[in-house]
Amino acid sequence: MKQISVKAPLRYSIEDTECPKPSKGEVLIKMKAAGVCGSDFHLFLGENPMAEFPRIPGHENAGIIEEVGEGVTKVKKGDHVVVDLVVACGTCKQCKSGRRNICRTVKARGAAVDGGWREYFIAAEHEVYVLPEDLPFQDAALIEPFAIGGHCTKRAGVQGSDVVLVLGMGTIGTIILQVCKEKGCTVICADIKDNFLNRAKNFGADFIINTRTEDLNSCIQEYTNGEGADVIFDAAGYPGSLTMLLQKGIPANGARIVPLGFCTSEENITQSMINGRELSIIGTRMSSGQFEPTIEKFHQKAYRLEGIVSDIISFSEIDRVFKNMQNPPEDMAKMVILFGE
Numbered sequence: 001m002k003q004i005s006v007k008a009p010l011r012y013s014i015e016d017t018e019c020p021k022p023s024k025g026e027v028l029i030k031m032k033a034a035g036v037c038g039s040d041f042h043l044f045l046g047e048n049p050m051a052e053f054p055r056i057p058g059h060e061n062a063g064i065i066e067e068v069g070e071g072v073t074k075v076k077k078g079d080h081v082v083v084d085l086v087v088a089c090g091t092c093k094q095c096k097s098g099r100r101n102i103c104r105t106v107k108a109r110g111a112a113v114d115g116g117w118r119e120y121f122i123a124a125e126h127e128v129y130v131l132p133e134d135l136p137f138q139d140a141a142l143i144e145p146f147a148i149g150g151h152c153t154k155r156a157g158v159q160g161s162d163v164v165l166v167l168g169m170g171t172i173g174t175i176i177l178q179v180c181k182e183k184g185c186t187v188i189c190a191d192i193k194d195n196f197l198n199r200a201k202n203f204g205a206d207f208i209i210n211t212r213t214e215d216l217n218s219c220i221q222e223y224t225n226g227e228g229a230d231v232i233f234d235a236a237g238y239p240g241s242l243t244m245l246l247q248k249g250i251p252a253n254g255a256r257i258v259p260l261g262f263c264t265s266e267e268n269i270t271q272s273m274i275n276g277r278e279l280s281i282i283g284t285r286m287s288s289g290q291f292e293p294t295i296e297k298f299h300q301k302a303y304r305l306e307g308i309v310s311d312i313i314s315f316s317e318i319d320r321v322f323k324n325m326q327n328p329p330e331d332m333a334k335m336v337i338l339f340g341e
């Protein structure tokens with residue numbers, strides 16, 4: 001079988017290796033589709049401080065169960081599955097309270113342990129979720145990012161009556177928009193790219209704001225009748241973005257603010273900015289308990305998937321994926337890798 005190994009920042013190789021055998025409680029997955037995410041870019045470009053090399057990228061993985069190890073009861077050979085990106089101990093306090101995503105020894109597949117950019121790989125049976133057979137694998141590769149959308153909106157307690165502001169209309173911003181629209185919210189989307197904002201409009205955004213040409217604060221005031229947004233997702237996550245989103249006029253009193261990035265630069269936030277309006281700043285990381293409900297939403301066709309993926313690339317042409325990561329084409333939104341028979 002073939003696998004992709006990132007050896008060091010900007011250096012990767014395509015390797016031939018033995019197909020692994022599942023042990024007790026494990027399954028062998030034949031890969032069918034893998035989404036390419038921002039964190040794969042960070043790994044390859046050397047911008048992920050948690051990454052160790054060599055590493056096989058990929059955490060948005062969909063495939064078919066090829067073989068099951070001893071004692072496996074949850075899935076069988078031939079099942080179509082997606083694979084959880086979270087690898088957790090299952091025994092710590094956080095795991096026991098249903099928060100595997102913040103397990104004390106949590107590892108993200110494709111970053112801290114090897115991911116799915118290979119023809120076959122092993123996962124524990126409790127880390128795979130069965131898909132409806134009629135769901136195309138290229139769509140199934142989007143279940144993991146939609147699980148992120150399910151998780152962060154749950155963390156923020158989003159309800160249909162909320163006015164939501166999403167900053168950054170890349171893949172995750174677009175997904176949060178759809179998850180919030182599905183709950184019945186009014187959603188305001190902000191970005192600096194008109195093509196991303198137009199796409200957001202097509203996905204149901206009630207208002208769009210180009211922060212390069214329009215003033216975010218006065219637009220929010222206008223669109224919310226001076227009240228501000230009830231929930232704010234920072235899916236742009238650049239240095240200073242969180243400070244900007246906390247400016248007077250943007251969050252409503254009592255607003256919940258959810259940063260989605262992992263910026264390490266300091267923000268300019270005071271206690272008074274938070275407590276003057278009793279804001280909640282809510283952390284979110286990966287997802288927990290969201291695969292099954294997300295698969296059900298996909299089954300119900302609750303989300304619009306066309307237009308999220310811009311580039312479908314065969315595993316045999318993997319060089320193109322790395323080329324695009326190094327020099328992203330202007331019109332590229334998201335890549336999905338499809339594996340052969």
Ligand SMILES: [Zn+2]
Pocket residue numbers: 037038039059060144145
């Ligand atoms: Zn991802």
Ligand SMILES: [Zn+2]
Pocket residue numbers: 088089090091092093094095096100103104105
């Ligand atoms: Zn744990």
